[in-house]
Structure formats: structure tokens, C-alpha cells
Amino acid sequence: GQSLEQPSEVTAVEGAIVQINCTYQTSGFYGLSWYQQHDGGAPTFLSYNALDGLEETGRFSSFLSRSDSYGYLLLQELQMKDSASYFCAGTGGGFKTIFGAGTRLFVKA
Amino acid sequence: DAGVIQSPRHEVTEMGQEVTLRCKPISGHNSLFWYRQTMMRGLELLIYFNNNVPIDDSGMPEDRFSAKMPNASFSTLKIQPSEPRDSAVYFCASSPSRTGGSYEQYFGPGTRLTVT
Numbered sequence: 001g002q003s004l005e006q007p008s009e010v011t012a013v014e015g016a017i018v019q020i021n022c023t024y025q026t027s028g029f030y031g032l033s034w035y036q037q038h039d040g041g042a043p044t045f046l047s048y049n050a051l052d053g054l055e056e057t058g059r060f061s062s063f064l065s066r067s068d069s070y071g072y073l074l075l076q077e078l079q080m081k082d083s084a085s086y087f088c089a090g091t092g093g094g095f096k097t098i099f100g101a102g103t104r105l106f107v108k109a
Numbered sequence: 110d111a112g113v114i115q116s117p118r119h120e121v122t123e124m125g126q127e128v129t130l131r132c133k134p135i136s137g138h139n140s141l142f143w144y145r146q147t148m149m150r151g152l153e154l155l156i157y158f159n160n161n162v163p164i165d166d167s168g169m170p171e172d173r174f175s176a177k178m179p180n181a182s183f184s185t186l187k188i189q190p191s192e193p194r195d196s197a198v199y200f201c202a203s204s205p206s207r208t209g210g211s212y213e214q215y216f217g218p219g220t221r222l223t224v225t
Contacts (some may be wrong), residue, residue: 048211094164095206099152
């Protein structure tokens with residue numbers, strides 16, 4: 001089976017750095033993805049890690065440790081517009097992708 | 110590219126009625142996914158197709174739900190008969206799904222279904 005665990009919500013201050021963790025159990029694991037979803041919108045792709053290590057895309061970075069079945073999304077220089085839900089998603093055999101329950105990020109001024 | 114197209118965007122129906130949700134994936138994408146999102150259950154994978162073939166429908170709640178993909182550019186999700194507990198936002202997503210790629214999924218805007 002597949003399951004992903006992430007915190008339900010995180011609060012941070014504008015300009016700060018926040019880390020959203022994700023632990024997973026997946027069979028035939030290919031890699032870990034991250035998606036952002038604003039209220040009323042659709043999930044949008046942020047990043048993907050197939051190999052261990054850090055992937056950086058602008059203010060967002062994502063990390064994966066396959067040996068620990070663990071990953072995180074790092075958001076730097078937080079802006080108010082970053083307030084949204086963030087989902088980790090594991091892709092396994094047959095391209096099946098399972099999403100975590102999501103972490104609600106609140107950015108305060 | 111227009112992205113993933115879903116219709117209708119909103120659907121209000123009465124319990125017992127048939128509901129059909131439609132999806133047009135991005136041209137060239139070979140995988141299509143149907144998800145349901147509610148506050149209680151989060152984002153649930155219902156069924157997904159690779160090259161128009163259903164691969165895994167273990168997430169389909171019950172026999173009232175069915176999905177088809179008659180060709181690479183069209184898929185439907187049907188609920189018959191609908192029940193109030195089916196009220197949710199239904200997303201369709203497509204992906205290039207190339208082995209060794211990023212498995213990035215592109216989501217449609219969703220269909221908000223309300224069953225009264």
C-alpha cells in the first residue's frame with residue numbers, strides 16, 4: 001500500500017523560511033512530488049525528487065532521502081501569496097500517484 | 110495549450126440522478142487521473158488510465174461510479190445514481206508519465222458537484 005504523512009498546518013511570518021515535512025510508505029517508489037493549491041483552485045506542480053538530495057527552484061526547494069522515506073519542501077522569503085495548501089505525492093509502479101492529506105500554510109504579516 | 114479542460118465546472122443535481130463529468134487531457138499526455146477532493150477525505154485517487162487503458166480503479170468508491178476513456182483526448186466519470194455523500198470537487202489530471210521523467214501532473218479546474 002501507499003501512504004504519506006505530513007503536518008496538517010504550519011504558520012510562519014512573511015520573509016521567513018518554512019519547512020514542510022513528508023514521510024511516506026509506497027511500493028515500487030519512483031519519486032516524491034510537491035503541489036501547491038490555493039483555496040478554490042486546482043493543485044499545481046512545484047517540484048519532483050527522484051534521487052536523494054536537494055532540488056532548488058527559485059524560492060522553493062525540495063529534499064528527498066530514500067533511505068529514510070522522508071522528504072521536505074522548503075519555502076524561503078515567504079510571501080503572503082504563499083498561503084496555500086501544500087501536498088506531497090508519491091509516484092510508484094505503473095505511474096500511480098498518491099497524495100498526502102496536505103499541509104495548510106498560513107503566512108502572517 | 111489550453112491545459113486540461115473539465116466540464117461542467119459546477120453541477121447541482123438531486124439524489125438519484127445520473128451525473129457525467131467530462132475531461133479533455135493535454136494533447137500528447139498518455140496518463141489520465143480522476144481525483145475527488147473533500148475536506149474530510151482530502152485528495153483521493155479514484156482511477157487512472159495509461160494509454161486509454163484503466164490501470165487501477167481501486168479508489169472508485171462503489172459500483173455507482175464508472176469511468177471511461179474511449180480515446181486519447183476524452184474521458185468521462187459517471188455516477189449513477191448519485192447520493193449526497195458524492196458532493197465534492199472532482200479533478201481530472203493528465204501527465205506525460207515518461208519513465209525517468211518528473212511524473213508531473215497537470216490538473217484541470219475541477220467540477221464542483223453538489224447532490225441534494
